[in-house]
Amino acid sequence: xxxxxxxxxxxxxxxxxxxxxxxxxxxxxxxxxxxxxxxxxxxxxxxxxxxxxxxxxxxxxxxxxxxxxxxxxxxxxxxxxxxxxxx
Amino acid sequence: xxxxxxxxxxxxxxxxxxxxxxxxxxxxxxxxxxxxxxxxxxxxxxxxxxxxxxxxxxxx
Amino acid sequence: xxxxxxxxxxxxxxxxxxxxxxxxxxxxxxxxxxxxxxxxxxxxxxxxxxxxxxxxxxxxxxxxxxxxxxxxxxxxxxxxxxxxxxxxxxxxxxxxxxxxxxxxxxxxxxxxxxxxxxxxxxxxxxxxxxxxxxxxxxxxxxxxxxxxxx
Numbered sequence: 001x002x003x004x005x006x007x008x009x010x011x012x013x014x015x016x017x018x019x020x021x022x023x024x025x026x027x028x029x030x031x032x033x034x035x036x037x038x039x040x041x042x043x044x045x046x047x048x049x050x051x052x053x054x055x056x057x058x059x060x061x062x063x064x065x066x067x068x069x070x071x072x073x074x075x076x077x078x079x080x081x082x083x084x085x086x087x
Numbered sequence: 088x089x090x091x092x093x094x095x096x097x098x099x100x101x102x103x104x105x106x107x108x109x110x111x112x113x114x115x116x117x118x119x120x121x122x123x124x125x126x127x128x129x130x131x132x133x134x135x136x137x138x139x140x141x142x143x144x145x146x147x
Numbered sequence: 148x149x150x151x152x153x154x155x156x157x158x159x160x161x162x163x164x165x166x167x168x169x170x171x172x173x174x175x176x177x178x179x180x181x182x183x184x185x186x187x188x189x190x191x192x193x194x195x196x197x198x199x200x201x202x203x204x205x206x207x208x209x210x211x212x213x214x215x216x217x218x219x220x221x222x223x224x225x226x227x228x229x230x231x232x233x234x235x236x237x238x239x240x241x242x243x244x245x246x247x248x249x250x251x252x253x254x255x256x257x258x259x260x261x262x263x264x265x266x267x268x269x270x271x272x273x274x275x276x277x278x279x280x281x282x283x284x285x286x287x288x289x290x291x292x293x294x295x296x297x
Contacts, residue, residue, distance in 0.1 A: 005156040005196075012159065012167055019171035027227065031178045034219055035170045035185045041208070042159065042189055045196055050205055057211050061186065062219040069226040113267045116204065 009043040030068040037061050096138070103134035151199030154252075155192045162188035162248070176236035179223050179287055184238075186216025187245040187280040191252035194272065198256055203265055210272050217279030224286040235289045242284040249276045 016039050020032040037060020044053035104127075111126035112118060166188060169181030190212045197205035224231070253273030260266050 002152070005152055005159065008156050008160045008164075012163060015164075016167045016171070019167065023171065027230070028175065028178055031182045031223065032170050034182050034223075035167060038185050038189045038212070038216070039163065039167065041212070042163070042192060042196075045193060045205065045208055048200075050202075050208055053208055054211060057208065057215060061212065061215045062222055065219055066222045066226075069222065073226065110271070113264055113271060114207075114210075118264075 006043075006046050009039070009046045012039045013043050026068065026072045030065045030072075033068065034061060034065045037064065100134045100138055103137045104130050107133045107137070149199055151195050155195035155199060158188060158192040158195065158248070158252075162245075163192065174234075175227070175230055176234055179220070179227065179231065180236045180238040180241065180284070182223065183216075183220045183280065183283050183287060184241060184245050186212060186219065187242075187249060187276065190216065190272075190276050191249045194252055194256055194269070198259060206265075206268060206272065210268075210275070213272050213275040213279060217283040220280075220283035221286055224283070231287070232289075236287050238284065238288075242280065246277045246280055249273065249280070 013036070016032060016036040020029060020036050023029045023032055037056060040060065041053040041056045044050070044056060108126055108130035111130055112122075115122050115126070163185055166181045166185040170178050170185065190209050193209040193212060194206065197203065197209065250273060253269055253276070256269050257266050260269060
């Protein structure tokens, strides 16, 4: 009975990780990835590893989505500039 | 005028220091002299940073 | 397994599970709201787990999440402002109920902890949680629309 919370956390991680792979658009993928980071931190807490959860929270909740979104924006801008220059 | 401005700056940093030191004391698990010393030092650095940030945002 | 962990399991399964579903499907405005709600709901769950495991140090996790969750949502609100300006997300009832859940959990834990420094810490976490999430959802629903679009 005490393992119910571990089972729930594992299920959440499995579902959100599958969704992060299945979603194709990078912007939406970064949103799923932010949620996956939070859920992973909950899983680490449930498994009694709060130090790992703390670093996962610090990296996964704000930093990874920021880097992804900045990369997407830069790639889009470069593609637009190339399209303007070529024709 | 200049002395008045210095006094204001010192009062502001002291207020930040007191508030941030109180926050530190709320967050630590056990209050002992070492925690008090570390908290006072860190709150001093953070108070200077907070004044800098406030001046950068507010513009005065 | 005590009542606190049971409550945390319920919050995780129903609340965070629903936000995982919401963030994986649907239009962009629904996904950003679900991302905001996921941090607003995981933070009370972490607080309940800290009480259930009887480890006050675990409250630090909830503190970090209450601080960084709204920061993450503000990142999305700022960088997706162009996409979200067309149809801004409106989820006032959901945001309010999540904030109410967080406040209720914090109040219940305060009653269980009793007057001490731990109660002050819980109150700081609660204020950060509710205030941060209301601020983030306001930024999502158009508060940042006037911001510079770079």
